[in-house]
Amino acid sequence: MLNIVQVISIWAIPVIITLIPCYAFVKGVPVYDTFVKGAVxxxxxxxxxxxxxxxxxxxxxxxxxxxxxxxxxxxxxxxxxxxxxxxxxxxxxxxxxxxxxxxxxxxxxxxxxxxxxxxxxxxxxxxxxxxxxxxxxxxxxxxxxxxxxxxxxxxxxxxxxxxxxxxxxxxxxxxxx
Amino acid sequence: MMNKIWLGLIVLGIVVGAINGKMEAVSASILQAAIDSVEILFKLIGPMAFWLGIMKIAEESGFTTLIARMIKPVMRRLFPEIPPEHPAMGAMIMNFSANILGLGNSSTPLGIQAMKELQTLNPQKKRATKAMLTFMVINTSSITLLPGTMIGLRVAAGSTEPTVIIGTTIFATVCSTVAALTVDRFCRLVIRD
Incomplete structure (x- = not known):
């Protein structure tokens, strides 16, 4: 049980920040420029x-x-x-x-x-x-x-x-x- | 109302402090609190910038609309006044997901982003809307299904069974969220905008 929880905790953010920019890239969004625009x-x-x-x-x-x-x-x-x-x-x-x-x-x-x-x-x-x-x-x-x-x-x-x-x-x- | 509560609590604290003879501690705690609050917020700047950047990508690519569409039936029932494909829906779902997974440092920036989106639909900019209140109620009642921080602390304290609290935590969380949403539904019916 501890393992499952740890795996989810460790993987959640890396998976999200790969998934979203990849999806956006396929849709033709300039990912880096857009990230900076939002982060500012x-x-x-x-x-x-x-x-x-x-x-x-x-x-x-x-x-x-x-x-x-x-x-x-x-x-x-x-x-x-x-x-x-x-x-x-x-x-x-x-x-x-x-x-x-x-x-x-x-x-x-x-x-x-x-x-x-x-x-x-x-x-x-x-x-x-x-x-x-x-x-x-x-x-x-x-x-x-x-x-x-x-x-x-x-x-x-x-x-x-x-x-x-x-x-x-x-x-x-x-x-x- | 906030004006009265705030003043009332300060006066109450000072009076009790005077009776207890703790004025020195009270005095020191006041400026310490001001310093501490900025320290807390300072640590929020990085995660805030990071998640705002990611959310911008999610928004411009249509990713937030995509997830919003996926759990539309639930979200529409919870937030009937928000257009189903509005960016606020996607931002709120992202915040709920971070909460459920127990990602504390990420849920606050995502929640703030959701509030900003909800604010674009608010006719009175200084006053909370019903949608904001429902969103807030879900957040303050906590919807953690994986209490990662707590499990970590238990491990650090030498627990032999750190994860036994997952079941009890889920039970308590579900009880409090259901109760809070019920009260919120009641308030929506009774209290007019």
Whole structure:
């Protein structure tokens, strides 16, 4: 299984970047010129995201450094007990949508304390694999096109994260518990 | 709305920080966040340029239209307001594929490209369209079928069974995506443009 996954991961991009230019070449597209024409926008696009991401990251860092996230964890404790969610794993629910690096660091600490193959280790891996850094994705994608009114994107993203989290805990308890 | 949420979160954080006596850490974290965000984006410039170049080739050769046509029935149902052969469809499919394969560094540039295409169909340039929201919902709910990064981390941590999480990850992903799309469908019906 590991082999199949590795093969797909290694081959996906090389195959795509051979397939597309070959197809284009056959269709008579000047591939090199076209690549350069498209790539030139890369820098401009990323620069446009800066203000949106700075605004969001500053807020998240304030919430983390001030202990607000810990406070939320404490307030939510009764809900956890109700859903049979281990308290050790809960900070991940709060961190995951906010910070990719922060949640990865947390998962690594679970690996160190409990081992990657423990129930908690498998649970943390499943949660990480099946959710997204919602706030980052929303800031970057909307920022790139200059949209400031993201409407219901964040609420739905968070609902998805919570459902994914509950589903991950449930299935891991069932399979590995 | 964003104005109130943003201000509210900052004020909340500062007040809690003051009560906890963590002002020094809060103060340091503010400018650090500004530095970090540009560092993250700096690393995005190369992949962004690369994928924009490849996508330009895909677009001009008609490759994106070709894949868009291949899964037209699904895409048309998800995005009824986008013309089936619009470049946005192809760009979104490329982004979904990168997500499914767990190619994290590629899915963001491809997603941004899809947003740019969707923006060309947007009458109010500062406000998200329903198609953008559906696209965003699929992305934020995560549709990873091969959690490559996670498996790599498990191997690095000395796991003896690094791939056992594939099944559970797919289960959780499917649950969250189905739930998110259901809520999105509901919002489409209830909330007017």
């Amino acid at each position: 926008d890369g820098f401009k696009t990323v620069v446009r995201i800066i203000p949106y991401l700075v605004a969001m990251m500053v807020t998240i860092n304030i919430l983390r450094a001030s202990g607000t996230l810990e406070l939320v964890t404490k307030v939510m404790q009764p809900v956890l007990d109700l859903l049979a969610i281990p308290g050790d794993i809960f900070p991940l629910v709060i961190l995951r949508p906010l910070s990719g690096n922060g949640s990865l660091a947390f998962v690594n600490s679970i690996f160190q304390h409990h081992g990657p193959d423990s129930l908690l280790g498998n649970m943390a891996s499943t949660i990480m694999g099946s959710s997204e850094t919602t706030f980052y994705v929303v800031a970057v994608y909307f920022g790139a096109v200059g949209i400031s009114d993201s409407r219901y994107a964040i609420p739905i993203g968070l609902i998805a994260d919570i459902i994914g989290f509950i589903a991950a805990v449930f299935i891991c308890n069932l399979v590995f518990g």
